[in-house]
Amino acid sequence: MALEFNYKAPSPSVQIWxxxxxNWKTKxxxxxxxxxxxxxxxWLSYTFTLSNLQRYISSKKEIRIQVRSNNANGxxxxxxxxxxxxxxxxxxxxxxxxxxIAPSLTFTPGFTPTTPPSATPAP
Numbered sequence: 596m597a598l599e600f601n602y603k604a605p606s607p608s609v610q611i612w613x614x615x616x617x618n619w620k621t622k623x624x625x626x627x628x629x630x631x632x633x634x635x636x637x638w639l640s641y642t643f644t645l646s647n648l649q650r651y652i653s654s655k656k657e658i659r660i661q662v663r664s665n666n667a668n669g670x671x672x673x674x675x676x677x678x679x680x681x682x683x684x685x686x687x688x689x690x691x692x693x694x695x696i697a698p699s700l701t702f703t704p705g706f707t708p709t710t711p712p713s714a715t716p717a718p
Contacts, residue, residue, distance in 0.1 A: 596651070598643045598660065600676040604630040605669030612671045614643065617659035620650040624661060630671070638674070648680065 604612055611631050615624040627643040645651060651658055658678065662671065 596645045596648045596681070597679045598627065598645070598676070599640070599679065601638055601640045601674050602630075603636060603638045603672045604633055605671075606636065607631050607633060610669040610671075611665045613661075613663050613665075615661040615663070616643075616645065616651050617661070618650050619653045 598614070598616070600614075602612075604610070607630060611629055613629040614627045616627055617623075618625050627645075628641065633639065660676075660678075662673070664671065
């Protein structure tokens with residue numbers, strides 16, 4: 596499984612964003628990465644690869660992704676986010692799932708979703 600997204604974040608000196616996924620077996624959030632080491636305010640593409648898919652899917656077939664900031668000083672912009680699931684069978688086709696903003700997607704208070712910017716090619 597891989598979580599891909601294209602984003603533009605403020606400088607780490609202004610704000611750091613962390614991306615996590617919920618592990619249903621341990622009942623804890625697992626940090627996938629953050630914007631701590633970005634060097635520019637350009638659009639960046641990032642892919643988080645995950646193994647052991649079953650621990651991230653609830654009994655109700657729910658996957659929780661969390662994008663959270665350390666303060667309210669800036670805004671992270673995301674123009675796309677895709678969850679790719681590759682079934683273990685080599686004959687099966689790749690499945691693309693586009694997440695929706697729902698109660699299970701958590702944003703830091705003060706973050707207001709806006710109309711997404713037009714797609715920008717990744718570097």
